[in-house]
Amino acid sequence: MQPIYLTVGLHPLMIIPDRASHAKGAAESTHTYYVYRHQPGSNDNEKGDYIGRLVFEIPDKLFDYFPEGPHPLESGEASELVEHLSHYRESSGYRSGN
Template sequence: MSIFYLTIDKKLSLKIVPETRVYMDGHPILTHSYSLYRQTESDDVKIIVSEDDEKKQANPNYLGYITFEIPGRVFHYIADGQEDLPAEEIELIVEQITYYRDRPDLWNKAHIQ
């Protein structure tokens, strides 16, 4: 899986960064954690995909991450970024990530709505 973009309620554009992009036997492995960033043109992709938590948390567009314990049913939002997202927006984001996770044909496309 690669970085993908989504828009919530036409006012919140997000960059979603899967925490794992490992391939086993030529097949992508689904990740369980996704970092959330406001979508901007100025973000440095090298910092965004960095595993350094301090770099992520210093990014003013970083909004925390979502971890799926049981995909589609149990998840946790950790608001360790610059701003907390309301529960309603998190639920919409989880729905969109679940939609994306369930459709491998979208994994190489840049934007979903």
């Protein structure tokens, strides 16, 4: 999966979707995203500081943010991230079952 770049508050972030596969090789809808603080000018191989993972339990309704690292997102920033990713999932045909 390609990284997703976006800004939450004043923080540029790089989001790495975790896309699982079924035994038959068909891709499954992503529900887990790994969140990194992105350093402008760095490339995809330089992930930056890992600040946690976001898991959509029920898309657009229930999510959990698991903060990690020295500077995780605050609750308002996590909510803003959910809004951005929900929009991304809707606009890119990323819905469950697609």
